Amino acid sequence: MRVDIALFLVALAVGVLAGVLVARRLGVPSPLLLVVAGAAASFLPFVPQVHLEPEVVLIGLLPPLLYAAALSSSLVDFNTYRRPILLLSVGLVVFTTVGVGWLVHALVPDVSWPVALALGAVVAPPDAVAATAIGRHIGLPRKIVTILEGESLFNDATALVLLRTAVAAIAATATIHAWEIGLDFVLAAAGGAAVGLVAYWIAASMRRRITDPSVDVALSLVVPFTSFILAEEIDASGVIAVVVAGLLLGHRAPVLQTAQSRIAERINWRTIAFLLENTVFALIGLQAQWLWQDLADSDLSPARIATVCLSTLVAVIVLRLVWVFAFRPVLFRRPRNRDAQHPAPPWSFQFLLGWAGMRGVVTLAAAFVIPDDTEHHEVLLMAAFTVVAGTLLIQGLSLPWFARRLRVPAPDPLDDALARATLLQQASKAALDELDTLEYDDRVGVVDLIRQRLDQRNFAAWERLGTQADQESPAALYYRIRSRLIDAERGRILEIRSAGQVPSEVVADVLAMLDVEESMLDSAEQERDETAAYAARRWQIGELCADLERYAAVDEPPATSCRACVEEGTQWVSLRRCLECGNVGCCDSSPRQHATEHFHETQHPVMQSAEPGEDWRWCYVHHLTA
Numbered sequence: 001m002r003v004d005i006a007l008f009l010v011a012l013a014v015g016v017l018a019g020v021l022v023a024r025r026l027g028v029p030s031p032l033l034l035v036v037a038g039a040a041a042s043f044l045p046f047v048p049q050v051h052l053e054p055e056v057v058l059i060g061l062l063p064p065l066l067y068a069a070a071l072s073s074s075l076v077d078f079n080t081y082r083r084p085i086l087l088l089s090v091g092l093v094v095f096t097t098v099g100v101g102w103l104v105h106a107l108v109p110d111v112s113w114p115v116a117l118a119l120g121a122v123v124a125p126p127d128a129v130a131a132t133a134i135g136r137h138i139g140l141p142r143k144i145v146t147i148l149e150g151e152s153l154f155n156d157a158t159a160l161v162l163l164r165t166a167v168a169a170i171a172a173t174a175t176i177h178a179w180e181i182g183l184d185f186v187l188a189a190a191g192g193a194a195v196g197l198v199a200y201w202i203a204a205s206m207r208r209r210i211t212d213p214s215v216d217v218a219l220s221l222v223v224p225f226t227s228f229i230l231a232e233e234i235d236a237s238g239v240i241a242v243v244v245a246g247l248l249l250g251h252r253a254p255v256l257q258t259a260q261s262r263i264a265e266r267i268n269w270r271t272i273a274f275l276l277e278n279t280v281f282a283l284i285g286l287q288a289q290w291l292w293q294d295l296a297d298s299d300l301s302p303a304r305i306a307t308v309c310l311s312t313l314v315a316v317i318v319l320r321l322v323w324v325f326a327f328r329p330v331l332f333r334r335p336r337n338r339d340a341q342h343p344a345p346p347w348s349f350q351f352l353l354g355w356a357g358m359r360g361v362v363t364l365a366a367a368f369v370i371p372d373d374t375e376h377h378e379v380l381l382m383a384a385f386t387v388v389a390g391t392l393l394i395q396g397l398s399l400p401w402f403a404r405r406l407r408v409p410a411p412d413p414l415d416d417a418l419a420r421a422t423l424l425q426q427a428s429k430a431a432l433d434e435l436d437t438l439e440y441d442d443r444v445g446v447v448d449l450i451r452q453r454l455d456q457r458n459f460a461a462w463e464r465l466g467t468q469a470d471q472e473s474p475a476a477l478y479y480r481i482r483s484r485l486i487d488a489e490r491g492r493i494l495e496i497r498s499a500g501q502v503p504s505e506v507v508a509d510v511l512a513m514l515d516v517e518e519s520m521l522d523s524a525e526q527e528r529d530e531t532a533a534y535a536a537r538r539w540q541i542g543e544l545c546a547d548l549e550r551y552a553a554v555d556e557p558p559a560t561s562c563r564a565c566v567e568e569g570t571q572w573v574s575l576r577r578c579l580e581c582g583n584v585g586c587c588d589s590s591p592r593q594h595a596t597e598h599f600h601e602t603q604h605p606v607m608q609s610a611e612p613g614e615d616w617r618w619c620y621v622h623h624l625t626a
Helices: 002-026 030-042 054-072 075-080 082-107 113-123 128-138 142-171 178-207 213-233 238-256 259-286 288-297 302-326 347-355 361-367 377-405 413-437 446-463 474-499 504-532 546-550 563-568 594-602
Strands: 575-578 584-586 606-609 617-619
Touching: 002 030, 002 259, 030 259, 030 288, 030 377, 054 142, 054 213, 054 238, 054 259, 054 361, 075 082, 075 142, 075 238, 082 113, 082 142, 082 302, 113 142, 113 302, 113 361, 113 377, 142 178, 142 238, 142 347, 142 361, 178 213, 178 238, 213 238, 213 259, 238 259, 259 288, 259 361, 259 377, 288 377, 302 347, 302 377, 347 377, 361 377, 413 446, 474 504, 546 606, 546 617, 563 584, 563 594, 575 594, 584 594
Parallel strands: none
Antiparallel strands: 575 584, 575 606, 606 617
8 A cells, every 4th residue: 555655656746747847848837737637637547536635735735835935035025015915915815705705605595604704715815836836937027926925925824714713613603703703813923923933033043053054954844844833733823934934034044044055945945846836736636536526415406516616716706806906006006215207007917916816725725624514515625626726727827818918018137137237246346345444465366366256247247238149248158168168077077987086075076066167157148048038128227326317318329339449459248338428438348348447537427338229327436227
């Protein structure tokens, strides 16, 4: 029997990986394909029945999934969008619970109010994995994805507290009042936040003394399960405990952990999340066959069952849209410090936020929390499954179409490239300022080497903004040559390893060094490929300084050459135009860096790109871009 279980788990893992690869080849989100494939496989005679137990999902799967999402989420972004996140994760869940409960009770009067509200709580929370996975796949705006991520981190807590109260009301003889539900939620939320803070404090204290990446990652694996179980033991919200601990530890990771520990933790949790997320959707589909069989024992007619299931599906979709449109002024309120240059998002953002309400495994697992002896239990389970499968297929398949039809702008790699270059430039300036304060005896030119490497890093970042397809940038040339050299180095090392002339541990260390360097080159090259696919457009990043406000962009024909480079017989990479005098010089990726030299000679503060299709500006004084 144990061998059969092991074989099934291996087959499940292989099937999930194959499904992900097929989905990527077809260009569809993997959650959709895995749910459909799982549902079809559940009717095959050689596939065993899989019953998702609530304990397996709520304790075994939910904590690591939430923790992985929280680690990669930004505490700063959560604070920026806390109003819409809380409005959706608390207000919308309660609204959906009551709306679905009223509908089910109206369609099937035999279903009591506590049972109807329990089903409403089950189908209320959208799934974190489905919404963000599909949103990133189709390129939704970052603001929408950020709000969806924040909502999905906390809406499970609201739904589970409401479900726990409804289940208690099913078994109770006395009536439970609304103020009791509110008090239960407040206590659960406060208790969960307290446990999360304690878990963060303990883990942070330990990390300050840990330098071994293996021990650090092992600690990270313990945190979500410990936080969840301790919170649930005191009748608090385990979801909030895990999310609070994950958000704080992720935010403080650059201070608490070593670089090796951060890299190891990032890779491990990315792998864990990838396996669990995709396995969850396959497991959802595998529930179809036995849920369908159980409906044969129902006292309700097939027409009534179909009406309940489809009405519940329509209700969760419509109620979310109603809530989002009704609270548009609050959801998309513009911060007071933003001016007319930063208008509120268009209504298309609002619609996509309302349409991205896919349900997932928490909904299906929570349905099993409803007692088995509840009236029409099998119909409630099928309604939950219909909502999960229906929202994934209907909303998941149509979301890319709506995004294209509404022409919602996807995140532009050029924006990211410019922001990255600006950030690295400011970081280098801070490093050079710190270098000037240090005392050292440099007899071999170490400081010059440090300055040179900082410059090279910044030059490579700025080169990614270039749009000249017929000219290979120095960074691209470096990648092409260095990649070939690394292959040659690795080949020679493997020859030496085969000869057994060097200890295997030493060989492994040297190969790891080459792997790190090659991975950095591959990442930079992938980023260059992405930015090259986008035409340059106007950027609006951050607040403008006084110089950028004074020197507006000019509409001039692209420059064709750097006069200083022509006179010296050197080659330029990209051209920049001074907005004070119109001088055209080559960028810092060029050998002579005439644009920067012009600034040092004249102190003219702002230059503009003189390349075709580019009009971004750079302030030399304040190190800001517009």
